[in-house]
Amino acid sequence: MRLRSLVHLASLNLRSDLRGTAVNTAAACVGAAALVFFVALGMGVGQAARLMFPGDARLVEVVPGAVSLGAALGGGALDDGAVARLRELPGVDGAWRRLALRVPIAASRAPEGVRMNWPTGFTVQVPVVGVDAGLVSSDLAPGGKFDDPPAGEAIPVLASRRLLEVYNKTIAPAWNLRRLPPGLDLMGLQIPVQVGFxxxxxxxxxxxxxxxxxxxxxxxxxxxxxLAVPVETVRRLHKEYGKADTGYSSVILEARRPDDVPGIAAAVRRMGFAVDEGERAIAERVGLAITVTAGALALLALLMTALAALAIAQSLSASVRARTRDIAILQSLGATAGDVRALVLAEAALVGLAGGVLGVGIAWLAARGVDAAALGLLPDFPFRPTTFFLFPAWIFALGTGVSAAAALLGALAPAALAARVDPARAIS
Amino acid sequence: MISLRHITKRFHDGEREVAVLRDLDLDVAAGAFTAVVGPSGSGKSTLLYVAGGLDADFDGEAVVAGKDLRTLSARERASFRNGSVGFVFQSFNLLPSLPAVENVMLPGLFVPPGIPAPSIGQLRGRALEALDRVGLADKASRLPGRLSGGERQRVAIARALLSRPAVLLADEPTGNLDAVSGEAVIQLFSGMVRDGVTVLVVTHEERVSSAAGQVLHLEDGRLR
Structure with a gap:
């Protein structure tokens, strides 16, 4: 039987039983809608969480051990020798120093180059950490340099991408300050500060x-x-103000692959240093929680799809039994057992596809509804996403594909039943 | 055109075996109009199912339209039913959910691989022509439930004609029809015979058998 004939006859059969077709399509639709909705929700929330907790799965932050017996027994200060040894650990691609500035720096005036209503008499303490240029080189604005500048020149700084979001969503509204423009518009902005204050x-x-x-x-x-400044700037300031060299605050190790991280962390601990799980651990825990929750919901949706397949199987079996004589008539006109089997499967596939397309549409509409409700009900907080859902193109194929596959799966037994009809017995 | 030799067909009734056709022989020449008459339950329908390739579970030899039915696979039998024979049944056997024209189109949807198949549009055109031949072109879009018995049987005849079969097998074709409608059906069969189609009708109605060129009596599973 040709494909066009198959589709023609299957469509006619479905149209002739609109109630049954509607029930089966609804079953397939519910499964597909639930699956697409929860998968899109999992991905959307995951993306939002990654913005909030941008943990890099390849980074390990090494800090001095809480209890140290001195460099002779391992551990001790994170000095240049320790950095060199850490850099040699298997799986380590790079080691970047961090050194917290122990000289106070404060800002009492508005930054230059941006319109901002700085409150009169307002002074803010600026925590500063020195970092190796290699750690942040990929985040520098085009043409930007991250070296200790000559005397009298501005010190280059990098801010946390998240700080801008926190400032705009929390600090600025609370203190009635003007919000800052996003991203690269701020590059080159100069902040007057008092070093030592x-x-x-x-x-x-x-x-x-x-x-x-x-x-x-x-x-x-x-x-x-x-704010991050070049590590050499911090060392220079420490020297200017007579601060003793107590070693680096931490060393960031970059693993070649995320799989190397556990081995590197273990080796670091054997050297007598500690690993600050900090944000990476939070990011991992949040990511895991989201993955598990989204996975459980997707599993639930798959279960609903399986139930839909069972409903379709039951409905099609009843339909095939009711149509035994019709099937025998088709066989008397030249339909083979394979044609009959294909016809039942084609009916199921059409129902599954229609249900899948409808389900994907319903999931998308429901997601838009949830987003609209969230926009109205949730307060504006840092990193609040504009949508809690992600709908990549493949998710539409997933919804319709799984729905059609489930319907086909449910139709296997009824199709086999239909193919076993004995025309001579059924027609007489 | 139809050659049946030593055909025996048995049914199982619980543990009991009942022979409906017993060592039956039948010969129908090409282009002949043959009627098989006999009382209800004498095996007339079974004879048609065997000759039409619907029932392959029999003993003996059956050669119809040049095909030895004993040697055909299930797929080849389906192809034989699609292209070589047309069936007309007492209860019309139209699909109630499809309009008349779609019912007539059905054989064209099952054209086996290797044979050029018409498009759906061409098929619809041929079906309308067939309906025109039986005088029902104006009722092509009606569902069978909205047609009279005679009209339904003419739709069934149009469907049987769609594939231009060499052999037409009819099972009590006027059994559910009034005199006028029955006469119209008989006239259609006669016209088909004139066109070279071999017609084998099983009936217990004299008005049908009297139109046939050859009348055979089926009793106790044998033709006399």
Whole structure:
């Protein structure tokens, strides 16, 4: 039987039993809608979580051990020798130093290059950490440099990408400040600061001088509430203010592959250092929780699809039994057992496809509804996504494909039943 | 055109075996109009099912339209039913959910692989022509339930004619029809015979058998 004939006859049969077709299509539709809705929700929430917790699965943050018996027994300060040893660990692709600045820096004036209603007399302490340029080089604005500048020049800084979001969504509304424009519009922005000044009593250094920080980029590898400057700048300032060299605050190791991370973490601990799970662990835990939840919901949706397949199987079996004589008539006109089997399967496939397309549409509409409700009901918080759903093109194919496959699966037994009809017995 | 030799057909009734056709022989020449008469339950319909390739479970030899039915596979038998024979039944056997024209188109949907198949549009055109031949072109879009008995039987005849078969097998074709409608059906059969179609009718009605060129009596599973 030709495909066009098969589709023609299957369509006629479906149209002749509109009630049965509608019930079967609805069953397939519910399964497909649930599957697409939950998979899209899982992916959308996952994407939102990755924006909130941008953990890099290849990074390991090494910090000095909480209890150290000195360098002779391993551990101790994270000095250049330790950094070199860490860099040699198997699976390590790079080792980047971080050094917290122990000289206070404060800002009392609005940044230059951006319109901002800085409150009069308002001073904010600026936490600063020095980092190796290699850690953030990919986040520098085009043409940007991240070196310790000559005296009198602005110090390049990188801010956390998330800090901007937190400022715009939390700090600015709370303090009635103007919101900042997104991303690259801020590049080159200069922040006048006082080096050595602290808002905490008795913490201001003997020498305070004016300097400028120049925004060179935004990075997820900068701690949320810090500005990152070149590590050489921090060492220079420590020397200027007579701060003792106590080693680096931490060393960021970059693994070649995420699979290498557990081995690297174990080797670090054997060296007497500790691993700060910090944000990476949070990101991993959040990611795992989302994956498990989305997986469970998708599994539930698959179960619903399987139930839909069972409903279709039952309905088609009843339909085949009711149409035994019709099937025998078709056989008397030249239909083979294979034609009859194909006809039942084609009817199921058409129902599954129609249900799948409808289900995908319903899932998309439901997602838009949930997004609209969330927009109206949820407060504006940092990283609030514009949508909690992701609908890549393949998800439409998944919805219709799984629905059609489930319907076909449900139709296998009824199709076999139809193919076994004995025309001479059924027609007489 | 139809040659049946030593045909025996048995049915199982519980543990009991009942022979409906017993060592039956039948010869029908090409283009002949033959009627088989006999009382109800004498095996007339079974004889047609054997000759039409609907029932392959029999003993003996059956050669119809040049095909040895004993040697055909299930797929070849389906092809034989599609292209070589046409069936007309007492109860019309139209699909009630399809309009008349779609019922007539049905054999064209099962054209076996290797034979050029018409498009759906061409098939519809041929079906309308066939309906025109039986005088029902104006009722092509009607469902069988909205047609009279005689009209339904003419739709069934149009369907049987669609594939231009060499042999037409009719099972009590006027059994559910009034005199006028029955006469119209008989006239259609006569016309088909004139066109070279071999017609084998099983009936217990004299008005049909009297139109046939050869009348055979089926009793106790044998033709006399």
């Amino acid at each position: 602290s808002i905490i009593p008795l913490k201001t250094e003997d020498r305070v001088y004016d300097a400028r920080l120049a925004l060179a980029g935004l990075s997820d590898r900068v701690p949320l509430y810090s």
